[in-house]
Structure formats: structure tokens, C-alpha cells
Amino acid sequence: MALFRKTPEVFGLDIGSSAVKVVQLRESGGTWRLVALGTASLPPDVIADGTIKDPPTVVDAIRGAVGKAGVKGSDATIAICGRELIIKKVQIPQVPPKEVHDVVQLEAEHHIPFAIDEVFLDYHGVGQHDGVMDLILVAVKKSKVLEYAAVVEEAGLVPAIVDVDSFALGNQFELNFPEERGEAVALIDIGASIMKTNVVRGGATIFARDIPFGGNNYTQAIAQQLKIPFEQAEAAKLGRDVGVRWEAVVPALETVSRELSLEVQRTFDYFASTAESERIGKIVLAGGCAQLPGLNDYLSSNWGIPVELAKPFERIEVDPAHAEEVAGAAASFAVVVGLALRRPGDKG
Ligand SMILES: Nc1ncnc2c1ncn2[C@@H]1O[C@H](COP(=O)(O)OP(=O)(O)OP(=O)(O)O)[C@@H](O)[C@H]1O
Ligand SMILES: [Mg+2]
Structure with a gap:
């Protein structure tokens, strides 16, 4: 009976290669409010090259993140990124x-x-x-969608909507910065293993591209240069005290940032070849790797355009219970916020 149907409860479920993130948002009177948020980290290699190598561990992480968040309902919006897209x-x-x-x-x-x-x-x-x-x-391998849907179902949930990481990034930007309708803006999410680019103008995607590059490249470079295990290199990159001085990791960071800038260059060249002389006015960085100290300044001086950090909760009410977690890692929630904004029947 449609008459008695309640607004469907849907939540965003971002199955990233380093962590599962869950966000549920509720809208009333044009205002969005954060009602649930949870994360569960994944060990390296559980998801590698965009492939789920160890499904049971991912299922556990999904259960963990969903449990911590305390979401309503079991319908999830998930997303696909990478080579099969x-x-x-x-x-x-x-x-x-x-x-x-x-x-x-x-x-x-x-x-x-x-x-x-x-x-x-x-x-x-x-x-x-x-x-x-x-x-x-947009074309995505059916087998890729089924692979991700399977772990969601195994966790007792319903993959109700299947989205694309870079489009979710755009959706989130559109909600938070609806006034930015002039120049093209390059939204770039740099996760642990995949960089997603979405060039938007006037609220619509005009170009999108995913490439295999991310925070793991930094961690691997540190591990190699300092001859330390991946886990220790990861902690050193995050500035945690693991017996490695920050100055010791800087050369590796600089090398990888140069590579990253070249990847951005390739993407912009590719964009230029498809979009008649469109100028990119600024870059907005999202994903955990965006929080690397100095990365935005480095890219900005390379590119001569402003580089800002994404603010996925700019127009979302966040209660004090979630404020700290949100403030500490906002940029890494950009994709999952975009997913949480989706409702069945949306077109976009
Ligand atoms: N403060 C920080 N400084 C530097 N790097 C950071 C920081 N916080 C997180 N990262 C890095 O960000 C990456 C994780 O980001 P994110 O959560 O966006 O990835 P993901 O969604 O799991 O990965 P992907 O989307 O590539 O599958 C890791 O490489 C992590 O080391
Ligand atoms: Mg991600």
C-alpha cells in the first residue's frame, strides 16, 4: 500500500580498500542531518586491485561498521570504482x-x-x-557489481542502489557547494589505492576517470626507502610515533607527490582532449590521502590554481556525538556522504 509507505531508510556503504564506511543522513524541510556514522578498517590486501580477495573479512568489516553506526533499515547504496568501470x-x-x-x-x-x-x-x-x-x-562489468553485492548480502543487507564513487563525490559537492556553478571544478578523491576524478560544471559531470594510485603508493615508498614493514611505514606516514622521524619519511613523500602530480597532469591532458578548451578553475581534494600535510599546497603551486580540501559535511547538521570523528577525517567521508544522499528512483 503506497499510501502507508514510509520514506525508505537507505544508507551509504562505502567499501573502500582500506576501510568500510557507513553514513546515514535524514532530510527534513530541506535540511540534511547526520544520523549514523561508522567505520571499520580493512587490512591491506583484503581488497587489492579493486578485487575482493578475502570476502569473509570484508563481510565482517561491513557488519562492524554498520553495527557501530547503528543504521535504520537494511537498504544500502554502494559504489563501484576502478578498472572495470x-x-x-x-x-x-x-x-x-x-x-x-x-x-x-x-x-x-x-x-x-x-x-x-x-x-x-x-x-x-x-x-x-x-x-x-x-x-x-557509464559501463560497469556485471561481475564487478555482483562481487560487491555479494558481500553486502552476506552481511545481511540489501544493495538497493549501485552508484559510482566519482559520481557520489560530485553529488556530495553539489549539496555542499550549490553556488559553485561557474568554472569547471576537478573533484579528486585519493583513497588508499584508487584515485577518482570527477570534473563537474554547473552540477553535472563532464569528465570522470579512475586510476590506480593512492595512499598505499606513499606507504610502499616509505617502506622501501626505510626498509621497514608496510604497517610501520603506514603509521609513520600518519605521523604516529613508531620510532621513525618525520624528516626520514619526507623524501619518499616528495617522490610520490611528484608521481601523483604527473598522474593528475595525465588526467587533465586527457580531459583537455575531450572537452573543447574547458578551463579547470580549481581542484577539491577528498579521500584520506588528501589529508597528507602539504599535498594541497604542493599541487596548488604545481598547477597554479586553488586546491581545497573537501568539506562533505558543510551543509549537513552534525550532532556533538559525531562531531569529533567528522572533524578529524571529513575529507575521507566525501564518497560515503554522496552515497548516503541517494534515494531509490533518483536519476543522476
Ligand atoms: N592524515 C593523513 N595523512 C596522510 N594520509 C592519510 C591520512 N589519513 C588517512 N590517510 C591515508 O588515506 C588512505 C585511506 O583513505 P580512504 O579512507 O579515502 O581510502 P579507501 O576509501 O579505503 O580507499 P579506496 O577508495 O582507494 O579504495 C590511506 O592510504 C591512509 O594512509
Ligand atoms: Mg574510497
């Missing part, structure tokens, strides 16, 4: 709306490196001119 700008001839679907199906075959029946396809329009329509095409 293809996001491309494509052009199709202008056709009546009801024909777009079929034309996209045909066109997609030229753009994705997988068989068409192996992928889920989606698209959204980004403009039209001279008899052509520009679309952002």
Missing part, C-alpha cells in the same frame, strides 16, 4: 528521447573494451549542438 563522453546523433536508449546501446559497443552483455550501461546527457547529443556513458 568505463566512463566516457560520447556523441550520438540527435534522436527522439525514446530512441536514445537503443542508439546508446549500439554506440556503446565502440567505446567499451568488454562485450556488451557483460556490462550494465547507463548514461546522462550533458548537452546538444549541431544535431548531436553529448552523453556521459
Whole structure:
């Protein structure tokens, strides 16, 4: 009975390679409020190269994060990122709306490196001119979605909505900074293993790209240079007292930051080749790695544009119980906040 149906309770479930994060938001009268937040860390190599290598450990972490958060309901919005996800700008001839679907199906075959029946396809329009329509095409390997859905179900939850990390990042930015509608903004989430880029303008994605690069690159470089185990290098990177002086890790950090800047360069070059002379006005960094001291200044001086840290809770009410956790690691919650904003039936 639709009449008596309550607003569905959905929450964001971000299964990252270093941690599972859970956020539930509730909206009333146009105001969003944080009602649940929980995280559970994952040991390295449980999820590697975007593949879940050790499903039971991920299931435990999901249960742990969801339990800590104390969410309502069991419907989760999850997201996919990485190599099995293809996001491309494509052009199709202008056709009546009801024909777009079929034309996209045909066109997609030229753009994705997988068989068409192996992928889920989606698209959204980004403009039209001279008899052509520009679309952002999204294709994801079905097997990847099923792999992530399986651990969610195993944890007793329902993967009600499947999103894309970089789109969640954009969604979060749109809620928190609706006034930024002029220049293109490059949203970059740097997690432990994958960097997700989403260039948005006027609230819409105009370019997106994921590359395998993240905080683990820093940790591995420290481990190699100082000949110490990964775990100790990770703690040293975070400035925890593990018998390694900060000055000792700086050379490794600098080397990897140069590599990171080159990766950003490649992404911007690629963007420039797809988007007629669009200028990127600024970069907004998210993900845990964004909190690396000095990274934003370094990228800003390299790029000559402002580099800011994401503020995913800028327009979300946070009660004192959650304030400390949110303040300490806000940028790393950007994707999960974007996921938590989704509701069944949303288009975007
Ligand atoms: N204060 C900090 N300084 C430097 N690095 C940090 C800091 N806090 C977290 N990190 C790093 O951020 C990374 C984790 O970020 P995040 O939680 O966004 O990753 P994830 O979502 O698990 O990974 P991915 O999205 O790549 O699968 C780790 O490499 C961690 O070392
Ligand atoms: Mg992540």
C-alpha cells in the first residue's frame, strides 16, 4: 500500500580498500542531518586491485561498521570504482528521447573494451549542438557489481542502489557547494589505492576517470626507502610515533607527490582532449590521502590554481556525538556522504 509507505531508510556503504564506511543522513524541510556514522578498517590486501580477495573479512568489516553506526533499515547504496568501470563522453546523433536508449546501446559497443552483455550501461546527457547529443556513458562489468553485492548480502543487507564513487563525490559537492556553478571544478578523491576524478560544471559531470594510485603508493615508498614493514611505514606516514622521524619519511613523500602530480597532469591532458578548451578553475581534494600535510599546497603551486580540501559535511547538521570523528577525517567521508544522499528512483 503506497499510501502507508514510509520514506525508505537507505544508507551509504562505502567499501573502500582500506576501510568500510557507513553514513546515514535524514532530510527534513530541506535540511540534511547526520544520523549514523561508522567505520571499520580493512587490512591491506583484503581488497587489492579493486578485487575482493578475502570476502569473509570484508563481510565482517561491513557488519562492524554498520553495527557501530547503528543504521535504520537494511537498504544500502554502494559504489563501484576502478578498472572495470568505463566512463566516457560520447556523441550520438540527435534522436527522439525514446530512441536514445537503443542508439546508446549500439554506440556503446565502440567505446567499451568488454562485450556488451557483460556490462550494465547507463548514461546522462550533458548537452546538444549541431544535431548531436553529448552523453556521459557509464559501463560497469556485471561481475564487478555482483562481487560487491555479494558481500553486502552476506552481511545481511540489501544493495538497493549501485552508484559510482566519482559520481557520489560530485553529488556530495553539489549539496555542499550549490553556488559553485561557474568554472569547471576537478573533484579528486585519493583513497588508499584508487584515485577518482570527477570534473563537474554547473552540477553535472563532464569528465570522470579512475586510476590506480593512492595512499598505499606513499606507504610502499616509505617502506622501501626505510626498509621497514608496510604497517610501520603506514603509521609513520600518519605521523604516529613508531620510532621513525618525520624528516626520514619526507623524501619518499616528495617522490610520490611528484608521481601523483604527473598522474593528475595525465588526467587533465586527457580531459583537455575531450572537452573543447574547458578551463579547470580549481581542484577539491577528498579521500584520506588528501589529508597528507602539504599535498594541497604542493599541487596548488604545481598547477597554479586553488586546491581545497573537501568539506562533505558543510551543509549537513552534525550532532556533538559525531562531531569529533567528522572533524578529524571529513575529507575521507566525501564518497560515503554522496552515497548516503541517494534515494531509490533518483536519476543522476
Ligand atoms: N592524515 C593523513 N595523512 C596522510 N594520509 C592519510 C591520512 N589519513 C588517512 N590517510 C591515508 O588515506 C588512505 C585511506 O583513505 P580512504 O579512507 O579515502 O581510502 P579507501 O576509501 O579505503 O580507499 P579506496 O577508495 O582507494 O579504495 C590511506 O592510504 C591512509 O594512509
Ligand atoms: Mg574510497
